[in-house]
Amino acid sequence: MPRSTQFWARSSISVRVMGPLIDDASAGETASRPLAPTTATLSATPATSRVRCRNCERAAKTRIADVLLMNSVFRTGSGSDERLASPRGALMTTDGGLESLGTLQDHEGCRDPAALFASSDENRYSRLLWGRGRLSWAARATPVGGAPDRLWQDLRSRTGSEAERILDSHICPLHGRCGQSNGRGGDAVELRILGELQIQVAGRPIELGPLKQRLVLAALAVDVGRGVPVEVLIDRVWDGSPPADARGVLYTYITRIRRLLAAAALVEGVSPITLARRPGGYQLEAADDRVDLRQLRTLSEQVQQLDADDPRRAQLLRQAVELWRGDPLDGLPGDWAARVRERLRQQALGTLLEWAESELRQGRPGPVADRLSQALERDPLTEPLVLHLMRALHLSGRRAEALDQYARTRSLLADELGVDPGSELQLLHQRILRDESVRRPVAVLEPTPPPAVTPSQPVEATEPDEQDQPDDIPHAGRAGRGCQLPPPLPDHTGCEAEIEQALTALAQPQQTLTARPPLILSGPGGVGKTSLSVRLAHLLRASYPDGQIFVGLDGRRSDPVSVLNQVLRALGVSNVQQLRSTEEKLGEYRSTISGRRILIVLDAAVSAEEVRPLIPGDSGCALIATSRARLTTVPGAHHVELTMFTPEQSLALLGQIIGADRIAREPEAAETLVELCAGLPLALRIVGARLTARPHQRIARLADRLRNERYRLDEMTADGLAVRLSVAVSYHGLDPAARRVFRLLGFMGAPTFAEWLGAALLGEPVDVTEELLDLLVDARLIEVVPDPVHRTLRYRMHDLVRLYAYERAVEEDSTAELHTAVARVLTAATGLSERLGERLPHAVPPLYRQPPMPVSLQSCVLAADHLRPGWLDAEGACLVAAVERAAELDMDAAACALADALVFASFAVRNDFVSWDRTHAAAIGVARRTGNRVAQAVIECGIGLLRYKEDRFAEAERYFPAAVTLFDEAGHQAGAAAARNGLGTVLREVGRHHEAIPLLEAAAETLARLGDENGAAHARYGLGHCHRELGDDTAATTRLGEAISGYRTLGHWRGEAIATRAIGLVHRARGELDEAEAWCTRAHALIVEHQDEHITCYTSQALAKIWLRQGKIDRARGPLERSLATCRRLHDRLGVALVQRTIGELHLAAGQLDDAARVLELAYDGWQALGHDLGRARTLRDIGLVRAAGGDLPAAHTAWTDALAVFTRLGTREAAEAPGWHRACGPGCGFDCAGSTAAGSLAVSAA
Structure with a gap:
């Protein structure tokens, strides 16, 4: 049916x-x-x-x-x-x-x-x-x-x-138990993921429909509370091979799921689980207590708050364990479901083991033994399960069963995998044999030395475990079992230099009797240490004919004695259990390899203590050890450091796996895929394996799936390989404090960072943070990145490692903890930015100041290096990431405060438009979402100023009026005045001076009344600029003088220099060239003194134009060329157009008419692109002069007529100068000069 x-x-x-x-x-x-x-x-x-x-x-x-x-x-x-x-x-x-x-x-x-x-x-x-x-x-x-x-x-x-x-x-x-007048029964509607996918109504599962429909529900359920894009849903349901009408079929399933949820809602009269449309996708919504996966997360957060010995911990973990009903998403096919299932299985195992540990600490081994026995039936090769089960059995008085369990496990491992039990399991076995306490985890126990033997104490014969002596092990003293190396990877590529270096060290015969130095291969997880060691060992087989031994550790710290035991067994020593002391075992090891040529590979060592005892004393033997740590204390070792692949090496490896012809068909997609793998060989192998398994799949399709950071690690799994598991080994080897700073750094998402960021995240002093960062460096979870430009030490986290850290933060830290940590970072960053900004000249004052940085936080992050000018340059990317993360968390005030502080401290000074745009896009989004209207107004102002600085004047004009309205509604007088100041600045820049003057007058009055002398001076400078352009030189000089006085009082040298230059332009417009040169020289000297290369372009241009009027052509040429190059580098389009127009005048003055016409045409195009009518008209005037000088009077007349129309519309002083241009050309121009009062024969306008 x-x-x-x-x-x-x-x-x-x-x-x-x-x-x-x-x-x-x-x-x-x-x-x-x-x-x-x-x-x-x-x-x-x-x-x-x-x-x-x-x-x-x-x-x-x-x-x-x-x-x-x-x-x-x-x-x-x-x-x-x-x-x-x-x-x-x-x-x-x-x-x-x-x-x-x-x-x-x-x-x-x-x-x-x-x-x-x-x-x-x-x-x-x-x-x-x-x-x-x-x-x-x-x-x-x-x-x-x-x-x-x-x-x-x-x-x-x-x-x-x-x-x-x-x-x-x-x-x-x-x-359920209806019998109520309101018709609402007992149990609620619940979504269950930790087992077979179910929606339960009153404790009973309902039918979820056909298989694909259940997959759609599952794809939404694992991200409950988060939007899932349609493309991601299609990919999850059809595993990268969707039908042509996948969207239509998906919408059908969505509709049916909505009906199903609506039907379930009848139980409660409301919809406890809903499916909502979101931009680009869909989102399943449900309260935390209705979804078992969310219940699990809540319980995990509560557990993290408790000490290891707190009895409540075991109770909470028991509830978490009971949420699991079997294999997650059981019965759902496909790669995506398999990846999710495997990830949740690992989480289930971790929860079970954590519960078992808590129960054992509380002295309740019985329930642990019963439950783990059942779990082990399903996963008999999972050593951590065996470890806890053996402890539980021993603590329950069932010692014989614990030993039997060890024997069964070792036999299974040997038969199925060809390996011995791990070091922890072996150590536990020894402790149980000696009937010692195993209440605490084995990993934290030191090996117990054998009891001293006295004459009154007879020595008890220790019967070796039969499993320690399989029939195929040679007698003690026999060296090796031939080649025990894993097969080499057929597509191994790269590392040619490292291989040559290693072969030189290990393949040549020793010329002395001294031992051969061990070779240490170190590098981050997944970088290819194991594959390189195996390849080297196979290349060296002829040099070591008596045996090649491979001993794989688990990447966790092991007892050196247990490592030695594994090596002895691999060498064929059968009486390992009879060798009671470490000295005896070392003697057996040395005698076994003596006189022979044996190569030993020790893979995934953690410490130098594991390696040092195995350094061969015989010159004919060699040792290769791989480790994530550098193992610098291994004596005499030859170190080879492996790093991430270059893009070229990455493409070569991918081509080896999937075929060069496939890459040739999609080169751009292959490059994108390589970029997303970030040079990690393990990641490249995984994506290569997935593409190989699907020869029909396009590379671009997989690249598109990997672009979504939220799911990238889910995608990077294949055939037992997983980037997530590789990083997890290093992560779980850290102490809790180091794990916490690792999670928080990943959560912040900064591409590079300095120690202050860790200090702010933790709320700890910098010296404490530096120690923790050193631990992360040692674990290869972050790397040191010297910054020679800013002479600082910075750190970087690999992209895929950062994604893992982010996942762990979301899983292990509560939302409140994450918000608090990010808030500390934002407070510190804003405080530091404001302090640095106070030392710099700024165009507008900050509008959105936060409370001062708390003293406790100052002690964490303040240092001399943090208050130097280069700090903001070095931290730019980190601060941008901080704003974006705060915005994602809806921390509107913090995000807006930092974004605003960075404008006057960094972005406006350095024309860093990209960072400015990113921070303000994030900040305006969060301000609008949360309804923080003051913050929204501040950021509207910031975006308006950005568009003004980008010379996108029409867009800038749209933002400032919105800010004025918001500030007025909020009663924020300073903000409204600043917004009017900004709008007036934009209008006077494009020549609409009559509209700008009332806005600037109102802003100057309000800001002066409120005590904002900087803002008032800025408005007065704008007024002086407007009056100069309109020909009112007296008003212009008065307002500019007021601005200079205000700037000088504040120590604002940049504002003072710009206003001083403007007075020089007034004198130049009046033909008073000596006075103009004096004022502009004073402004230029002030700017050069403070090494402001950007404003130097404008003071140089002003002086060059005066020199051209004075006939000093050669003196003007060099400054103009340098200014043009600087403006182009700083992306100052207005500056480029202005300097190009002046260079055109230079060519005209030098009689180089073709060059003048060419450069002026470029300047005209620049003004046209800017929408700057006044600059365009002035360039047309100069083009007319060039045409007239070349004898083309009709063309000159046309250019001047067009220019005059603009000057007349804008009311600028050039409207009165136009007759002089025509008179200079003689009567052939045809322009009626009657009634003109202009005396000059050439243009003498202000700009």
Whole structure:
């Protein structure tokens, strides 16, 4: 029967119907042809209760009728069969009877059958009429009183007692202990992921539909509370091979899941689990207590707050263990489900082991032994399970069973994997043999020395375990078992220099009797140490013919004695258990290899203590050890450091795996894939294996999936390889404090960082943080990145390691802890930025100041290096990441404060438009989401200033008015004045001086009244600029003098220099060139003194133009060329156009007319792109002069006429100068100069 009916029906009841079910995809086709009789079957379970509340009974009747009508076609009249409803159908009633039927398409107010069959007596059902082979809406709607009851009565009359039996069986099973007047039953609706995917209603699972539909639900469920893009859903459901109409099919499943959730909602009268549309995808929403995966996370957060010996810890972990019902997402096929399943399995194992440890600490080994015995039946090779089970058995007094378990495990490992138990398991075995306490974890126990033997104490013979002496082990003293090396990787590539270096060290015969130095291969996890060691060992087999031994450790710290035991067994020593002391074992080791040529490979060592005892004393033997640590204390070792692959090496390795021809077909996608793997060979091997397994899959498809950081580590698994597991080995080897700073650094997401960031995250002094960072460096989880430019020491976390750290932070740290840590970073960064900004010249004052940095935080992050000017340059990327992370966490005030502080401290000074744009895009988003209108206004101002600095004046003009409105509404006078100041600045820059003046006047008055002398000086400078352009030189000089006075009082040398230059331009416009040169020289000297290369461009241009008027052409050339290069490098488009126009004048003055025309045309294009009418008109004026000088008077006349129209519209002083241009060309120009008062023969305007 159709799955959609199984929720509502349980036992076998047959109802005679006519025709098959009408499916969505073929509704129209089916409706147009006769329907054959069929039988629909509904199931029912025996009723558990006959108690019926009115609401519960009413809802049950409605839903059962709905199911029957949605999935069946009933006989409705004597002698005639009427087709009723499809899954999108509706029954029309007027008097309780069945009037007509058809397929109901989506329509306003009638999108869901549940809406039609609601339990309201006031419901009005629209009638569908069947006519001429199609459906149409009736002209009216018929009110139906008591619709559910009447509908039920009609169905009951047609099905007899069957309907009553179904009703009896559904009221209580549907609602649990109903019997309540409100119809709401006991248990709630729950989503269960930790086992078979289920939605449970009142403790019973409901049918979820076909397989693909369950996959869609699973794909949403694992990210409950987060939006999942449609592309990701398609990829998860169809494993990278979607059908052509995947989106349409997906939408069908989404619709069905929504109906299913709506049906489940009847239990509570509300929707406890909902499926919502989100931009680009869908999001499953549910309260934490309705989803077992979220319950698990909540319990984990609570556990993290408790000490290891707290009894509440075991209780919480027991609840967490009980959430697991079996294999997660059991029965769902596909690679994605397998990856999620494996990740959750590892999480389940970790939870189980943590619970077992807590129970053992509390002295309750019995429950641990019982539960772990069951778990081990499913995973008999999982050594941590065996370890805890053996401890539990021993602590329960079942020592013999513990030893038997060890023997079984060792036999299984040997048979299945060809390896011995790990060092921890071996050490535990020895302790149980000696009947020692194992209450504490074995990993923290030191090896217990054998008891001293005295004459009064007889020596007890120790029978060696039979498993220690398999038949195939040679007798003691026999060297080696031949080649024990794993096979080399056939596609190993790269590391040619390292291989040559190692072969030189190990392949040549020793010329002395001294021992050969060991070779240490070190590097981060996944960088290829093991594969390189195996390749080297195979290359060296001829040099070591007596044996090649490979001993793989587990990457965790091991007892050196247990490592020595493994090596002895590998060498064929059979009496290891009889060698009681370390000295005896070392002697056996040395005598075994003496006089022979044996190569020993020790893989995944953790400490030098594991390696030192194994250094061969015989010159004919050699030792290769791999380790993530550098093992610098191994005496005489030859060290080879492995690093990440270059892009070229990465492409070569990928080509070896998937074939060079495949890369040649998609070179750009292959480069993207390599970039996302970030040079990690393990990641490259994984993506290569996945592509090899799917020869039909395009590289671009996998690259697209890896672009989403949230799922990248999920994608990087294949055939037992996983980047996540590789990083986890290093992570779990850290102490808790180092793990915490690792998680928090990953959560912040900074590409590089200095020690202050760790200090702020932890709230600890820098010296404490430096020690923890050193531990992360030793574990290869971060690397040191010298910064010679800023002479600082920085750290970097590999992209894939950062993603793992982020995952651990989200899983292990509470939301409150993460928010607190990020808040400390934002507070520290804002405080440091503001302090540095106070030392720099700034265009506008900060508007959104946060409270001062707390003294406790100052002691953590303040240092002399942090208050030097280069600090902001070095920390730029880190600070941008901090703003973006705060915005993601909806920390609106903190994000906006730092973004605003960085404007005047860094971005506006250095024209760092990219960082400016990123921070403000993040900040405006969070301000709008949270409704923080003041913060929004501040950032609107910041974006307006950014667009102004980018010379995107039209866009800048849109932002400032919005900020003015928001500030006025909030009563924020300083902010409103600053926004008016910004808007006035934009308007005067584009020549709209009459509009700018009132805005700047209002801003100057308000800011001066509020004590903001910097803002007032800025507004006064703008007023002086406007009056100069309009020809009011007296007002211009007055306002500019006021600005200079204000800037000088504040020590704002940049503002003073810019205003001083502006007074020079007033004198230049009046033809007073000596005075102009004096003022501009003073401004230039002030700027050069403070090494501001950007403003130097403008003071140099002003002086060069004066020199051109004075005839000093050669003196002007060099400064103009340097200024043009600087403006281009700083992306100052306005500066480029301004300097190009002046260079055009230089060529004109030198008589180089072709060069002048070419450069002026470039300048004209620049002004045109900027939308800067005044600059464009001035360039047209100069182009006219070039045309006139070349004798093309009509062209000159045209250029001047166009320019004059702009000057007249804007009211600038050039409008009065225009007749002089024409007079200089003589009567051939044809321009009427009558009445002109202009005396000059050439342009003498201000700019």
